Amino acid sequence: MSRIFQTLGAGHDDIPLLWIAAPLTGLLVQPIVGYLSDRTWHPKLGRRRPYFLIGAILSSIALFFVPHSSVLWMAAGFLWILDASINISMEPFRALVADKLPESQRSYGFVVQTLIIGIGTWVASNLPWMISQLGVSDSAPQGVVPMSVKVAFGIGALVFLISVLYTIFTTSEYPPEDMEAFEKEKQKKNQFIPDIVNNIGNMPLTMKKLGVIQFFSWFAFFTMWSLANPALTEHVFNAPAPIEANFNMEILEQKEAFDVANTTFQKASNRVGSAMGIYGLSSMAFALLLTFYTAKRNINRKYVHMASLILGGLGFIGMYLIDNPEHLKYCFVLVGIAWGSILSMPYAMLSSSVDPKKMGMFMGIFNMFIVIPQIIAALGGINFISGLLGDEAINAMLVAGGSLIIAGLCNFLITNKSAISYQS
Structure with a gap:
């Protein structure tokens, strides 16, 4: 998305605000979907799967059209639609893992x-x-997204739809233990707002402490998602996005110079994308190791999460220090270890600390600790803090690194033994 925004003329200081769609839609959509999915039971689709289906269809449509945006406001608008739709699918997925598994298997799940x-x-x-x-x-001409990006988004839309449909058709859900009581609860007057407010006020202490860790973790990753492309194309590949105002397009030589600079930037963006892909690969490898281990043994979730976040923070700081683009992959290996832990350990710790009957709602409320730091970052938090270090876009990666290390150290706050390690 940052690459598309830059292609359509956004400066790197504008990008975090353009990304605000993601956390804002999550803040609004996830608690609502979590609440509704707790109170849903469809004879064929179950509790969570109706939301998977709706979210997947809307997300795939938005994914296809995003790179065809001709102006910046259109791309930002499609991002709002895309993120709202993804959130409809994402929260019930997490709740489904907790629904399907006994507590002893949730770390593994x-x-x-x-x-x-x-x-x-x-x-x-x-x-x-x-x-x-x-x-x-x-x-591509000035202001037009390259065909390689358009094709990639189209493939993404198709894969997303097919994968969610596969989940819907091959996964069963457990019905409520007492269907009669469940139906009576559904027929009560809608108490959505009071229930949300009451559960926020009475959330478990462990959930609040995890919220502090989540705040700094997601501030760091939002910084990466929004600013890694401008930061790394400029600092590591020496190929910043060309600014149209610096070229006179009526002069052939200047137009050709712009086209060369733009193509160089697009190719550097491809390489940044490939390097960023490493964090997905290393998170996968890290998760695979944990999968083998947690299948038979308990782990200390607190210390695993702490060490992982600190390693990720060092990876972000390393992006500032390297002088060879080939070394970027090692930084993202460390970032991937943190990402692998962020996607698993907090939810495993949370699911051991809340009422199973309200799992969907608490997962939705927990999402507030994910989206609020992103909103703060988008509304100027990143620009302000990184601006204290200088004008270069790469300073944002230093901010991300520091934030992730703070998140790691905040794991010392977790003292609930059942959250730290399941005891049978």
Whole structure:
């Protein structure tokens, strides 16, 4: 998305605000979907799967049209639609893992989910590069997204729809234990707002402490998602996005110079995307190791998460220090270890600390600790803090590194033994 925004003329200081769609839609959509899915039972689709289906259809449509945006506001608008739709699918997926598994297997379950996410991240990040290697052009006129990116988004839309449909048709859900009581609860007057407010006020202490860790973790990753492309194309590949105002398009030589600079930027963006794909690959490898281990043994979730986040923070800081683009992959290996832990350990710890009957709602409320730091980052938090270090876009990666290390150290706050390690 950052690459598309830059192609359509956005400066790197504008990009975090353009990304605000993601956390805002999550803040609004996920608690609502979590609440509704707790109170849903469809005879054929069950509790969570109706939301998978709706979210997948809308997301796939938005994914297809995003790279065909002709102006910046259109791309930002499609991102709002895309993120709202993805959130409809995402929250019930997490709740489904907790629904399906006994407490003793939840670390294992969330780790397996992380493993599969890692595979998708690696493939998706490399798609534009893979497609360009097949001969699809990275070049495009000023203000037009290259065909390689358009094809990648189209493939993403198709894969997303097929994978969610596969889940819907091959996964069963357990009905409520007491269907009569469940139906009576559904027929009560809608108490959505009071229930949300009451559960926020009475959330378990462990959930609040995990929220602090989540705050710094997701501030860091939002910084990466929004600013890694401008930061790394400029600092590591020396190929920043050309600014149209610096070229006189009526002069042939200047137009040709712009086209060369733009193609160089697009190719550098492909390489940044491929490097970022490494974090999906390493999160997958990390999750695979945890999968084998947690299948038979308990782990100390607290210390695993702490060490993982600190390693990820060092990976972000390393992006500032390297002088060889080939070394970028090692930084993303470390970032991937943190990402693999973020997608599994907090949810495993949370699911051991909340009422199973309200799992969907609490997962939705927990999402507030994910989206609020992203909103703060988008509304100027990243620009302000990184601006204290200088004007270069790469300073944002230093901010991400520091934030992730703070998140790691905040794991010392977790003291609930059942959250730290399941005891049978």
